[in-house]
Amino acid sequence: MTIAIEALNVEKRYGALQALAGVSLAVAEGEFFGLLGPNGAGKTTLISVIAGLARANAGTVRVMGADVIRDYRRARRMLGVVPQELVFDPFFSVRETLRIQSGYFGLRRNDAWIDEIMHHLDLTAKADANMRTLSGGMKRRVLVAQALVHRPPVIVLDEPTAGVDVGLRQGLWQFIRRLNRDGHTIVLTTHYLEEAEELCDRIAMLKGGRIVALDSTRNLLENFSGLVLKIRIDRDSLPEGLDAALLNAEDGRFALRLRDYNALEQVLHRVRESGALIKELELEPPDLEEVFLRVMAKH
């Protein structure tokens, strides 16, 4: 298995601020990887170091095996970055912007691919419009297109859906998913946890410049949040032995935290044993937001 992005003990200080305090992680080729954390956790700094926009004070970063400092030409060819800020060059049209970006990578006859990206991102109708005249959502799509002009195997998106309407968000994710299916490695930061939960195979959570959780999305959900069982029985109190799992009780409805689906069997067994009858039963799946809040509270 090839490692798409490898960070080893990366440290970055801005004056007295320790933005990254020894971050190590490895993203495998073809993965859809999420980078989560509150504001100021170091997500954008980490991306900047990976992209060569910032230089680490210590540690090394490699993209597809190429060191981002020593072998920066190869590392940068392997990487497409969609920056967080909605930036553009007001002098140029969409097509000029993409041709120029392509040329920066030494690709000067790239129109077929540029047309294809514009088609997929619904930019064809705006190809000759000046960047200034585009809406925010359109500018965001051009940023994505710019990150793809040189066909990088690794794509990093820094909060690509911040301030983007729902329709565009769905379209954007469909496109990114397709890229991932075609073999691109995707690294994503987002504040929308449901997006991360839906899309990412693995997730790293950052806080204060450190990784505080790093696991597959499934493991994170199972280990940290478990399931919530909401149950109503024909009694006013829970059968014995279930109190430990009780989260709250309201109008005869009890909410219980379960570690996994096996725990459900035990609860049902107790209820049957006590002779109580189940009136209502609802099982809530784990959700990343709760995992996130608990991880952040723990560290």
Place this chain on the structure above:
Amino acid sequence: MGGFPTLLYKELLRFWKVSFQTVAAPILTALLYLVVFAYALGDRVRVFEQMSYAQFLVPGLVMMSVLQNAFANSSSSLIQSKISGNLVFMMLPPISYLEFFGAYVLASMFRGLVVGGGVLAVTVWFVDLRVAAPLWVLAFALLGSAILGALGLVAGIWADKFEQIAAFQNFVILPLTFLSGVFYSIHSLPSMWQAASHLNPFFYMIDGFRYGFFGVSDFPPIASLMVIAVSFVLLSAACLLMLRTGYKLRQ
């Protein structure tokens, strides 16, 4: 070939798209200087015996336009990219610091030479001018525009806001060009100011450039060329060091 040709193309396209402001306006400004100074003062001032004041003035105005516009191009392009944030598009690709330097300086030279050529093309209609040594003209124009292009790049890297670039332009570039002998020969100055003029690098650029037209100068042209060549090397070294270390461009 890496990103260099495209970065150069982008820099050229950028100023060409607003050529009314970046080319036509400075040509008009130079023409106004010629009209005001040559026609208002022309009868009263004679710098060198063999030529009119207007003839004396034109090469200085041409060179002044070359220098000011070379500086304006790299400095304003870079500060705009920094402030609007689109600098990131040039920082993400594998463009080396040498390519970056080369593209910005060459584009600045090109704009300086286009404006200077424009000023010359317009003024020859009003003033009878002959070129005694075209190679000297070319050498000083190329080297002078390169120096100011590199200086503009240094200023653009260093500055954090437009105001600082404007200050650099108004408090450094403009006084140095005005006091370099564009409008007068330094031999008409008191000896203290003559000596002070020799500390002004712009003096050598203007004086050497003018030599190319008339075969007459305040200072030996070969010595002037040496002075500005050394200035270019030192300035470029400083600029390349800034770019290599990522000073103010990469955090």
